[in-house]
Amino acid sequence: MTKTLLIKNARVLVTMDDERREIAGGAVYIRDNVIEQVGSSADLPQQADEIIDAANHVVMPGLVNTHHHMYQSLTRVIPAAQNGELFNWLTNLYPIWANLTPEMVNVSTLAAMSELILSGCTTSSDHLYIYPNGCKLDDSIEAAGKIGMRFHAARGSMSVGQSKGGLPPDRVVEEEGAILKDTQRLIETYHDAGRYAMQRIVVAPCSPFSVSRDLMKEAAALARNFGVSLHTHLAENANDIAYSREKFNMTPAEYAEDCGWVGRDVWHAHCVQLDDDGIYMFGRTGTGIAHCPCSNMRLASGIAPIRKMLDSGVPVGLGVDGCASNDSGHMMGEVRQAMLLQRVGFGPDAMTARQALEMATLGGAKVLNRDDIGALKPGMAADIVMFKLDTIGFAGALHDPVAALVFCTPPNVSHSIINGKVVVRDGVLCTIDLPVVIERHNALAHQLAQAAR
Numbered sequence: 001m002t003k004t005l006l007i008k009n010a011r012v013l014v015t016m017d018d019e020r021r022e023i024a025g026g027a028v029y030i031r032d033n034v035i036e037q038v039g040s041s042a043d044l045p046q047q048a049d050e051i052i053d054a055a056n057h058v059v060m061p062g063l064v065n066t067h068h069h070m071y072q073s074l075t076r077v078i079p080a081a082q083n084g085e086l087f088n089w090l091t092n093l094y095p096i097w098a099n100l101t102p103e104m105v106n107v108s109t110l111a112a113m114s115e116l117i118l119s120g121c122t123t124s125s126d127h128l129y130i131y132p133n134g135c136k137l138d139d140s141i142e143a144a145g146k147i148g149m150r151f152h153a154a155r156g157s158m159s160v161g162q163s164k165g166g167l168p169p170d171r172v173v174e175e176e177g178a179i180l181k182d183t184q185r186l187i188e189t190y191h192d193a194g195r196y197a198m199q200r201i202v203v204a205p206c207s208p209f210s211v212s213r214d215l216m217k218e219a220a221a222l223a224r225n226f227g228v229s230l231h232t233h234l235a236e237n238a239n240d241i242a243y244s245r246e247k248f249n250m251t252p253a254e255y256a257e258d259c260g261w262v263g264r265d266v267w268h269a270h271c272v273q274l275d276d277d278g279i280y281m282f283g284r285t286g287t288g289i290a291h292c293p294c295s296n297m298r299l300a301s302g303i304a305p306i307r308k309m310l311d312s313g314v315p316v317g318l319g320v321d322g323c324a325s326n327d328s329g330h331m332m333g334e335v336r337q338a339m340l341l342q343r344v345g346f347g348p349d350a351m352t353a354r355q356a357l358e359m360a361t362l363g364g365a366k367v368l369n370r371d372d373i374g375a376l377k378p379g380m381a382a383d384i385v386m387f388k389l390d391t392i393g394f395a396g397a398l399h400d401p402v403a404a405l406v407f408c409t410p411p412n413v414s415h416s417i418i419n420g421k422v423v424v425r426d427g428v429l430c431t432i433d434l435p436v437v438i439e440r441h442n443a444l445a446h447q448l449a450q451a452a453r
C-alpha cells in the first residue's frame with residue numbers, strides 16, 4: 001500500500017531545481033517517501049491520501065545542517081566559557097564534558113534535533129567525539145530514529161591527550177585501535193549507502209590537534225574501504241594554524257592533503273583561516289566545507305572567505321555547530337548570519353538571501369555527498385518545509401517572501417515533512433513529547449554543571 005501526500009497552493013514554492021524555479025501557487029505531489037511531481041497546483045493531481053493547504057506559506061526543500069555537536073546543548077552559556085577563543089573555550093569545557101552519560105547523549109540529541117527540525121532542518125550531521133562513562137554513538141542514532149530526522153552520525157574521536165602534546169585532558173581520549181574498531185562496528189551496523197538513506201555513518205577524528213597523523217591516515221583508509229564520508233575540524237582560528245605550523249610544519253590544508261583528507265567524500269568544519277592555495281586545492285578536489293558563522297563570531301575566529309570559496313568551486317554547506325559555541329541551534333538563523341557575515345567581510349553584494357538559502361539546501365547536500373536531498377523535483381526525497389507568512393516577523397515584507405525568510409526574524413516551520421512523513425504539524429513536533437524532553441534536558445544540564453564543581 002502506497003500513501004500519497006499533496007502540498008498545494010503555496011504562495012511561493014522554492015524548488016532549488018536546475019533552473020532555480022520559484023513557482024507561485026506551487027504544489028508538490030509525494031508518493032511514500034519520494035517526490036513524484038512538482039509544479040503549479042492546477043497541473044498536479046487534485047486528490048491524495050492527505051492534502052496540506054500551503055496558502056500563505058513558502059514551501060521549500062528541508063535545510064541541511066552539516067556541522068553540530070548535539071551533546072553541547074547541555075552546556076550552553078557556561079559562565080567560564082562565555083568569553084574565550086577556541087583553545088581557552090575548549091580547555092574550560094573538557095572537564096565538564098568528561099561527566100557525560102549515555103542518557104545525556106540521547107536526550108541532548110533529541111533536544112538539538114527538535115530545535116533544528118522546528119527551524120527548518122530535515123537532515124543533520126552530528127559530530128560526537130567524546131565518549132566517557134559508556135557513551136556510544138548508538139545513543140544519538142537511537143534518538144534520530146525516534147524523532148524521525150535524516151541523520152549522518154559522525155564517529156568522532158580524540159587520541160592525543162595533554163601528556164602527548166594535545167589539547168584535551170588524558171581522561172577523555174581513547175586508544176586509536178579501539179576508535180577504529182568501534183567506527184567499523186558502527187558502519188557495519190548502521191550505515192545505509194542507498195538512495196533516500198535515513199542513516200549514514202561518517203568517520204570523523206575530532207581535529208588535527210587532538211588525534212595523531214596515524215589516526216588521520218588510518219581513518220581515511222577505513223572510510224574509503226567502506227565508501228563512507230570523512231569529516232573533521234580544520235583551520236578554525238589563528239592558534240589552530242600556529243599548532244599546524246609548529247607540529248607538522250605545514251598549513252592545515254597541506255596537512256589534510258598529506259593525510260589523504262581531500263576529495264568529494266571529505267568535508268571540513270570552519271576553514272575560517274584556509275589560505276588561497278588551500279581554497280584552490282579544495283575547489284580542484286571537490287573537498288567540502290561546513291561554514292558555521294555564529295560559532296566563528298562567538299569565538300572570534302574570523303570571517304571565513306565563503307564568497308571566494310564558492311567562486312573557486314568549493315562545495316559549501318552551513319552548520320549551526322555545537323550549542324556551547326553558538327548557543328542557538330536555529331538553522332534559518334544560521335542562514336541569516338551567513339548572509340550578513342559575508343557582507344561584513346566582503347561588501348554588500350558578497351552574498352544574497354537566495355545564495356544563502358542555496359548553501360543551506362543544495363550546498364549542504366553536496367557537502368554530505370548526496371544527490372537525493374536539497375531540491376524539490378521528481379525523484380528526490382520528500383524532505384519539505386513550510387513557513388507561514390502572515391506573522392508579525394514578515395509583516396511588510398511580502399513583496400519578496402523568499403528573501404524575507406533570510407532578512408527578517410528567523411522563522412520556525414509550520415510544517416516539516418521528512419522522508420514523506422509529517423514530523424511537524426501546525427508548529428508542533430508530532431514524533432516526541434517536546435515539553436517532557438525539555439524538562440529532562442534541563443535536569444541533566446544542571447546535573448552536568450554541578451558535577452564539574
Ligand SMILES: [Zn+2]
Pocket residue numbers: 067068069233269321322
Ligand atoms: Zn565543531
